[in-house]
Amino acid sequence: MPDAVDRLTPLGLMLLALLHEDDMHAYEMVRLLRERKADRLVALTHGTIYHTVARLERQGLIAEVGTDRDGNRPERTTYTLTEAGADMMIAWVRRELPAIDRPDRFRVALAESHNLDRGEVVALLSERRDALAASLGAHRQARDHAIERGSYPQFWIEVHRETALLSADVAWLDEAVEHIRRPDTVWGVTDLAPTDRYLAQREAARA
Secondary structure, eight states, X not given: OOOHHHHSOHHHXXXXXXXXXXXXXXXXXXXXHHHTTGGGTSOOOHHHHHHHHHHHHHTTSEEEEEEEXXXXXXXXXXXXXXXXXXXXXXXXXXXXXXOSXXXXXXXXXXXXXXXXXXXXXXXXXXXXXXXXXXXXXXXXXXXXXXXXXXXXXXXXXXXXXXXXXXXXXXXXXXXXXXXXHSTTSOOOSTTOOOOHHHHHHHHHHHO
Protein backbone atom coordinates (compact mmCIF):
# COMPACT_ATOMS: atom_id res chain seq x y z
CA MET A 1 0.00 0.00 0.00
CA PRO A 2 1.42 3.44 -0.92
CA ASP A 3 2.63 5.47 2.03
CA ALA A 4 2.47 9.25 2.44
CA VAL A 5 5.64 9.80 0.43
CA ASP A 6 4.33 7.76 -2.51
CA ARG A 7 1.00 9.59 -2.41
CA LEU A 8 2.74 12.96 -2.80
CA THR A 9 2.44 13.87 -6.47
CA PRO A 10 5.27 15.38 -8.55
CA LEU A 11 3.32 18.66 -8.64
CA GLY A 12 2.92 18.57 -4.86
CA LEU A 13 6.65 18.06 -4.51
CA MET A 14 7.39 21.04 -6.75
CA LEU A 15 5.05 23.25 -4.70
CA LEU A 16 6.80 22.20 -1.48
CA ALA A 17 10.13 23.02 -3.11
CA LEU A 18 8.87 26.48 -4.07
CA LEU A 19 7.87 27.17 -0.48
CA HIS A 20 11.28 25.97 0.60
CA GLU A 21 12.57 29.08 -1.18
CA ASP A 22 10.17 31.47 0.54
CA ASP A 23 6.56 32.00 1.62
CA MET A 24 4.26 32.50 -1.38
CA HIS A 25 0.62 32.72 -2.38
CA ALA A 26 -0.79 30.23 -4.86
CA TYR A 27 -0.92 32.70 -7.74
CA GLU A 28 2.79 33.39 -7.37
CA MET A 29 3.44 29.64 -7.41
CA VAL A 30 1.53 29.34 -10.69
CA ARG A 31 3.46 32.22 -12.26
CA LEU A 32 6.85 30.96 -11.09
CA LEU A 33 6.27 27.42 -12.29
CA ARG A 34 5.26 28.68 -15.71
CA GLU A 35 8.16 31.13 -15.87
CA ARG A 36 10.54 28.28 -15.07
CA LYS A 37 8.95 26.05 -17.74
CA ALA A 38 7.92 23.44 -15.18
CA ASP A 39 5.32 22.22 -17.66
CA ARG A 40 8.23 20.18 -19.06
CA LEU A 41 7.87 18.02 -15.98
CA VAL A 42 4.27 18.27 -14.76
CA ALA A 43 0.92 19.35 -16.16
CA LEU A 44 0.13 22.89 -14.99
CA THR A 45 -3.36 24.31 -14.69
CA HIS A 46 -4.76 26.77 -12.17
CA GLY A 47 -7.24 24.13 -11.04
CA THR A 48 -4.71 21.39 -10.33
CA ILE A 49 -2.34 23.79 -8.57
CA TYR A 50 -5.00 25.29 -6.29
CA HIS A 51 -6.39 21.81 -5.58
CA THR A 52 -2.90 20.56 -4.71
CA VAL A 53 -2.26 23.55 -2.44
CA ALA A 54 -5.49 22.80 -0.57
CA ARG A 55 -4.52 19.14 -0.19
CA LEU A 56 -1.04 19.99 1.08
CA GLU A 57 -2.59 22.29 3.67
CA ARG A 58 -5.00 19.59 4.84
CA GLN A 59 -2.05 17.21 5.24
CA GLY A 60 -0.18 19.74 7.38
CA LEU A 61 2.66 20.08 4.88
CA ILE A 62 2.03 23.80 4.36
CA ALA A 63 0.24 26.41 6.47
CA GLU A 64 -1.40 29.79 5.99
CA VAL A 65 0.63 32.74 7.27
CA GLY A 66 -1.55 35.64 6.12
CA THR A 67 -3.85 37.12 3.50
CA ASP A 68 -3.69 40.32 1.51
CA ARG A 69 -5.72 42.19 -1.08
CA ASP A 70 -4.20 44.57 -3.64
CA GLY A 71 -6.75 46.96 -5.14
CA ASN A 72 -9.59 45.15 -6.87
CA ARG A 73 -7.72 41.87 -7.05
CA PRO A 74 -9.06 38.83 -5.19
CA GLU A 75 -7.79 38.22 -1.70
CA ARG A 76 -4.64 36.08 -1.73
CA THR A 77 -3.54 33.67 0.97
CA THR A 78 0.18 33.28 1.61
CA TYR A 79 1.53 29.87 2.60
CA THR A 80 4.66 28.68 4.35
CA LEU A 81 6.38 25.31 4.39
CA THR A 82 5.95 23.41 7.66
CA GLU A 83 8.60 21.21 9.21
CA ALA A 84 6.56 18.18 8.13
CA GLY A 85 6.45 19.56 4.58
CA ALA A 86 10.21 20.06 4.48
CA ASP A 87 10.76 16.52 5.75
CA MET A 88 8.32 15.16 3.16
CA MET A 89 10.07 17.02 0.33
CA ILE A 90 13.46 15.59 1.29
CA ALA A 91 12.05 12.06 1.76
CA TRP A 92 10.39 12.16 -1.69
CA VAL A 93 13.56 13.25 -3.49
CA ARG A 94 15.60 10.66 -1.58
CA ARG A 95 13.21 7.91 -2.63
CA GLU A 96 12.87 8.86 -6.27
CA LEU A 97 16.49 9.68 -7.21
CA PRO A 98 17.74 6.07 -7.14
CA ALA A 99 14.50 4.44 -8.39
CA ILE A 100 14.68 3.32 -12.03
CA ASP A 101 11.06 2.28 -12.54
CA ARG A 102 9.43 5.76 -12.38
CA PRO A 103 11.19 7.97 -14.94
CA ASP A 104 8.70 10.86 -14.71
CA ARG A 105 9.18 11.12 -10.96
CA PHE A 106 12.95 10.86 -11.39
CA ARG A 107 12.99 13.95 -13.61
CA VAL A 108 11.25 15.98 -10.90
CA ALA A 109 13.49 14.56 -8.17
CA LEU A 110 16.57 15.43 -10.22
CA ALA A 111 15.30 18.97 -10.78
CA GLU A 112 14.92 19.39 -7.01
CA SER A 113 17.99 17.39 -5.95
CA HIS A 114 19.81 20.62 -5.03
CA ASN A 115 17.71 20.59 -1.86
CA LEU A 116 19.79 17.62 -0.63
CA ASP A 117 23.39 17.57 0.50
CA ARG A 118 25.92 17.12 -2.31
CA GLY A 119 27.34 13.89 -0.87
CA GLU A 120 23.91 12.34 -0.49
CA VAL A 121 22.96 13.18 -4.07
CA VAL A 122 26.20 11.60 -5.32
CA ALA A 123 25.40 8.44 -3.33
CA LEU A 124 21.80 8.24 -4.57
CA LEU A 125 22.73 8.83 -8.21
CA SER A 126 25.50 6.26 -7.92
CA GLU A 127 22.93 3.78 -6.62
CA ARG A 128 20.75 4.58 -9.61
CA ARG A 129 23.71 4.18 -11.95
CA ASP A 130 24.45 0.69 -10.59
CA ALA A 131 20.82 -0.39 -11.00
CA LEU A 132 20.73 0.92 -14.58
CA ALA A 133 24.04 -0.80 -15.37
CA ALA A 134 22.60 -4.10 -14.15
CA SER A 135 19.53 -3.61 -16.35
CA LEU A 136 21.79 -2.72 -19.27
CA GLY A 137 23.74 -5.95 -18.79
CA ALA A 138 20.51 -7.97 -18.80
CA HIS A 139 19.30 -6.27 -21.99
CA ARG A 140 22.63 -6.85 -23.74
CA GLN A 141 22.54 -10.49 -22.74
CA ALA A 142 19.00 -10.86 -24.08
CA ARG A 143 19.97 -9.14 -27.33
CA ASP A 144 23.09 -11.27 -27.81
CA HIS A 145 21.13 -14.43 -27.05
CA ALA A 146 18.54 -13.50 -29.67
CA ILE A 147 21.28 -12.89 -32.24
CA GLU A 148 22.92 -16.23 -31.45
CA ARG A 149 19.60 -18.00 -31.98
CA GLY A 150 19.31 -16.43 -35.41
CA SER A 151 16.32 -14.28 -34.49
CA TYR A 152 15.45 -11.67 -37.11
CA PRO A 153 16.37 -8.09 -36.09
CA GLN A 154 12.80 -6.85 -36.24
CA PHE A 155 11.93 -9.14 -33.34
CA TRP A 156 14.45 -7.58 -30.94
CA ILE A 157 14.45 -4.00 -32.18
CA GLU A 158 12.84 -2.77 -28.94
CA VAL A 159 15.53 -4.51 -26.89
CA HIS A 160 18.16 -2.88 -29.09
CA ARG A 161 16.61 0.56 -28.49
CA GLU A 162 16.36 0.04 -24.73
CA THR A 163 20.00 -1.06 -24.65
CA ALA A 164 21.05 2.15 -26.39
CA LEU A 165 18.96 4.31 -24.02
CA LEU A 166 20.29 2.55 -20.92
CA SER A 167 23.86 2.90 -22.17
CA ALA A 168 23.38 6.64 -22.70
CA ASP A 169 21.77 7.04 -19.27
CA VAL A 170 24.63 5.24 -17.52
CA ALA A 171 27.18 7.39 -19.36
CA TRP A 172 25.29 10.57 -18.41
CA LEU A 173 25.13 9.54 -14.75
CA ASP A 174 28.89 8.91 -14.71
CA GLU A 175 29.45 12.46 -15.96
CA ALA A 176 26.83 13.98 -13.65
CA VAL A 177 28.23 12.33 -10.52
CA GLU A 178 31.76 13.48 -11.32
CA HIS A 179 30.50 17.01 -11.97
CA ILE A 180 28.62 17.18 -8.66
CA ARG A 181 31.63 15.79 -6.80
CA ARG A 182 33.91 18.57 -8.01
CA PRO A 183 34.62 21.08 -5.23
CA ASP A 184 34.28 23.99 -7.67
CA THR A 185 30.75 22.93 -8.64
CA VAL A 186 28.24 25.18 -6.87
CA TRP A 187 25.64 23.02 -5.14
CA GLY A 188 22.55 23.78 -3.10
CA VAL A 189 20.69 27.04 -2.66
CA THR A 190 20.88 27.77 1.07
CA ASP A 191 23.94 29.99 0.90
CA LEU A 192 23.32 31.56 -2.51
CA ALA A 193 22.60 35.29 -2.54
CA PRO A 194 19.49 36.12 -4.59
CA THR A 195 20.46 37.32 -8.06
CA ASP A 196 18.86 40.33 -9.74
CA ARG A 197 17.22 37.96 -12.22
CA TYR A 198 15.74 35.85 -9.41
CA LEU A 199 14.42 38.91 -7.57
CA ALA A 200 12.90 40.28 -10.79
CA GLN A 201 11.29 36.91 -11.47
CA ARG A 202 9.75 36.83 -8.01
CA GLU A 203 8.49 40.40 -8.31
CA ALA A 204 6.89 39.68 -11.68
CA ALA A 205 5.23 36.54 -10.30
CA ARG A 206 3.64 38.50 -7.45
CA ALA A 207 2.15 41.12 -9.76
